[in-house]
Amino acid sequence: MSTSASSKVWAIPELVNLIVWRCPGSMTAKLAQVNKAISEIALASLYRVILGNMHDLLAILAPMEAHSDESGLTFVRPLEQSDWTRFLKYSAHVKEIFLMEILPQRQAISPEAFCVMDATRPTDAIFPFLTSFTTFEPLASSNHFYRLIYQKRLTKLSVCWETPFRVLQNVRIIAATLRLLNIKGSPKAFDSLTRQEFLALIPELKTIAVLELASILVTSDIFEMLSSKEHLQILSMILTPADAVRNPIDEYRYHFTEEKFPSLRGLTLEDPSDGPHPNFSTLTAITRLQSLKVALSGKVTLESFRRCSSALSAGFPCLHSITITVTKFQDNTEFMDSSETFSVFQPLLSLTELRHFRIEVPSHISLTDEHIEQMARAWPHLLDFHLGCKTPFEGDETELTLSCLVSFAEHCPSLQCLCIGVDATAVPHRPLTDKTVFSESLIILELSGSSVGETIAVASYIADLLHGGDCLVHHAKSSDESWRYRIHKWNEVATLVDNIREARSRGVRRAFNLVAPEGR
Known part of the structure; x- marks a missing residue:
């Protein structure tokens, strides 16, 4: 390529962007140093996303x-104005920060460094x-860092929250512009101060539009209060550790009416009670909700499971x-009667628009081929069907x-x-046809x-x-001894x-090759 042609290429921003964004990081760094014409574009590519830690x-x-x-x-020395002038040239390109690495204390950035910067x-x-800012480790309540x-x-x-860090108070300074807030972590207690902070933050x-947080933070x-958020589209309440110290179950009730959650499309919630069905109530059908995930973390009976699915x-x-x-099931044997078990799923057959069906249970449940036939007929738009159990089935279970599968x-x-x-x-009692x-x-x-029959x-x-x-015909991997022979057979x-x-x-191809010359 001639010099003039090369100059024309570097003068076209769309082409330069395409070239730079496809370059590996080391090459992009060299472009930023040696090619003044595209230095800013190269720097924008290099520093757009800070991944791992902020040391570099x-x-x-x-x-x-x-x-x-x-x-x-x-x-190692005091910061000067010239240091900041240099730094701002690079930090202006940063759009996303992901702090993911768990570093030894010696390699982590000290709170004093952020204090000096502030x-x-x-x-x-x-x-x-x-x-966008994401961290996978709890951050101390450092106003210097947050500023x-x-x-x-x-x-x-x-952000990742654990007591006693006062993360929610610091979020308030940017709350008005947030579209997505994810409060990660596995808190085992919900103290009164945190509740007050959250109640102050919500307004x-x-x-x-998207709010994800530990379910222990969401009381009635x-x-x-969240139900009045007019832009809230996804609300996810993440499963709380089993050993968490909970407030009374009466504080965890979910009541829905037509005017609440006007934009909600996806909902994930947890019910820690042994009888979850009284905790869900809808005065009128909510037709706008498209995705629902429910974690029943108490000791569930078949009857409470049935009433819960009926309410949902x-x-x-x-x-x-x-x-x-x-x-956990309160009594595993309740789910060994296939007719009784199917009564849990029967109310869900009315969900004629269903695309994704996923049930995870702690032990075996019994159904019949006829029950699956009813499910398949009721949900013709299915994209995925998952009926999972954490332990292998025996033939009589x-x-x-x-x-x-035919259904x-x-x-x-x-x-x-x-x-x-x-x-x-x-x-199998159903023979297969060519169709x-x-x-x-x-x-x-x-x-x-x-279970595995004759291979x-x-x-x-x-x-x-x-x-x-x-x-892909697939069978889950497991290190459990009880799975070993079964995995080998599958x-x-x-x-x-x-x-x-x-x-x-191969046979079809050969047959086609044999008859093809006759048709020519």
């Missing part, structure tokens, strides 16, 4: 060292274009996605056979992922927990159901399924 960025101000193993990194900083914003990071353009904040979250009065399906009839996770093949043409446990030792086959949308068939028979049945495209089945499908494809 802060070292632009001045060299940093640790005075002892316990001190953490601090500046004391010597210019009046201008340090990170004027920062829009450096919290800027008016910040719209996404993800200031004027534009919040806080839930009521009646209250949110237009769901596209539902996930229910049960931590479920009435499901490989025949239940999904016949009634769910868009199905992409299917996870279900069956008794593969039983002979009985999954559509090409299916990419994962997972039979985790299933060739099982593999042949599955292979005949699969389409000619790529589909690996044999998966390998044989692949061999059968490959032989079938």
Whole structure:
């Protein structure tokens, strides 16, 4: 390329951006140093996202060292105005910060370093274009640090909170501009001061669209305040540790009316009680909610589970996605009667728009092929179906056979992922026809927990159901001794399924090659 042609390339911003963003970091750094024409674009690429820790960025101000193993990194000399002039040239390009690395104290940045920065900083914003800040480790209640990071353009904040750190108080200075707030961590107690801080913070979250936080932070009065947030689209209450010190269960009730949560599309909540169904109430059906995840972390009975699913399906009839996770059954034997177990899921059949169905239970539940047939017919738009258990099935613990797969093949043409446990030792009662086959949308068939029958028979049945495209027949990995033999057998089945499908494809190609010359 001639010099003039090269100059023209570097003069086109769109091309320069494309080149720079595809370069590895080391090459981009060299471009920033040697090519003045694109230096700013290269710097913008290099410093747009700060990933891991902030040491390399802060070292632009001045060299940093640790005075002892316990001190953490601090500046080796006083900061001058010229240091800040140099630093601001780079920090102006920072838009996202992700602090992920767990470093030894000697390699971590000391609180004193942030104190020095705050004391010597210019009046201008340090990170004027920062829009997203994420940390995966608890931050101390350091106003010096927050004054450096919290800027008016910040719209996404993800912080880790543990007592006694006063994180919520510091969030208030930027609450009005936040669109996403994620308060991570596994707090085991909810003290009165934290509640007061949260109650003071909620009114200031004027534009919040996504809120994720530990469920222990959300009591009935806080839930009521959140329900008035007109822009809130996703509310996620993350599972609380089992040994957490909870307030009375009466403080965790979720009441819905048509005027509450006017923009809510996705909801994740936890109910720690043994009888969760009284804690969900809807005066009228809420049709705008599309995604619902519920964690039942108490000791759940079959009757309370049934009433809970009935309340959820009646209250949110237009769901596209539902996930229910049960931590513990009060009596495992209740779920060994397939008719009784199906009564838990029967109310959910009214969710005709369902795309995603996921149930996680702590022990085996029994269903029949006919029950799966009803589910598949009720949910023709299914994209994924997951009925999971953490322990392997024995042959007498479920009435499901490989025949239940036929129902999904016949009634769910868009199905992409299917996870279900069956008794593969039983002979399938539904014979396959040439038209009985999954559509090409299916990419994962997972039979985790299933018992294994005769390898060739099982593999042949599955292979005949699969389409000619790529589909992974998968069985979950586990180090548990009880899974070892079963995993080995299912690996044999998966390998044989692949061999059968490959032989079938090869046979079709050969047959086509034989008849093709006659048609010419």
